[in-house]
Amino acid sequence: MLAELLPALIAEVKLAAQLLSSKQRICILTGAGISAESGIPTFRDKQTGLWENYGVEDLATPEAFTRDPKLVWSWYQWRRQMVADKAPNPAHHALAQWQYHAQTSDQQVTLITQNVDDLHEQAGSAVTHLHGHLWRNRCGQCEIPYQDKSRASYDNQGTMSFDETLLSCPHCDGYIRPDIVWFGEALPVQAWQAAEDAAANCEVFISIGTSSLVYPAAGLAQLAKQNGAQVIEINPDPTPNTIVDITLAEKAGIVLPLLIEEITAL
The missing domain is CATH 3.30.1600.10 (SIR2/SIRT2 'Small Domain')
Incomplete structure (x- = not known):
């Protein structure tokens, strides 16, 4: 499956998989890009x-x-x-599979979303919504x-x-x-606290399909980095984010299933 990707991207996927399989606390933030692949x-x-x-x-x-x-x-x-x-796409299903797999390992995979749809839930994930439902x-x-x-x-x-x-x-x-949560309104207190705690305590922070422009959610990656985490970005159009350690420049629906396959095989 990895052979379908460009060699440079294959190398980055393998690097990301090795990093993620060696860490216990993973925090993932998803944005509009992952839902856009489902036609939203x-x-x-x-x-x-x-x-x-x-x-x-x-x-x-x-x-x-x-x-x-x-x-x-x-x-x-x-x-x-x-x-x-609209239905979950392969990226949603891959994240749900990863969370399920983590239950039998030492990993804690916390999923946070800026999206207001329920595609993560439909796929079987436990997710914290920052912007409502x-x-x-x-x-x-x-x-x-x-x-x-x-x-x-x-x-x-x-x-x-x-x-x-x-x-x-x-x-x-x-x-x-x-x-x-409309423009000009505060994020829900419990959801934001859960997101901040997960970001501050994670070893790897993964940003998927988000522009890294909408605050305060965009600040979670910075919070993770400040506390020693490495940052992975999955986006077909990489953002100008200087704190990213590994960039997977491809659609989440293509690269996530391959990444999770590599992680669970290690």
Whole structure:
């Protein structure tokens, strides 16, 4: 399988596998790139169709929801509809396999994601979400979770419903919003604490499909490096990150299964 890659990349995969198989504490951060390989548009992709004239400030901020909750809710229902049929790709499955394998070894493989989809969970991984969950809702006023399910509600025919009608909280009558961290909002305290702890205590930090531009998540690699960890980046378009020790310049869905195969064979 490795023979399908360029010789320079094969050497880097083998180097990464040797490093990872010799360490106990691994911290992994995934970004939009890993989900893009499953057909989920990244947030930086240009909006199309009905939404092409709207920007982030119109659709993904607390102010936008206060100003026009119907517009924001409709956009998220549209996003859910776009994501509903997407499935985990080989990268998601490889990470789940690695976590499963780690249960019978001395390794601790902590997975953190900036993504709001549930593709890691679908593949079988345990994952900490920094930016919330696309398939969960909560009250925009009192914060109480609303119909906290893994998927959108189903109608009487048993098919998934993406109704754009605004919902009201049964506790305070505030409008229901997606359980997403919007621009200008703080990350969930418990999730961020878990991510910081994992990064600060890991021996190897792996960044997968992330631009390394969105803070505070982008600072996790720096935190790991400051505490003595080595840093691996998996991205077809490597970032200008000067703290990276090993770069695997290929799609995660191609290189991760090969990397995990090498690790489990050592």
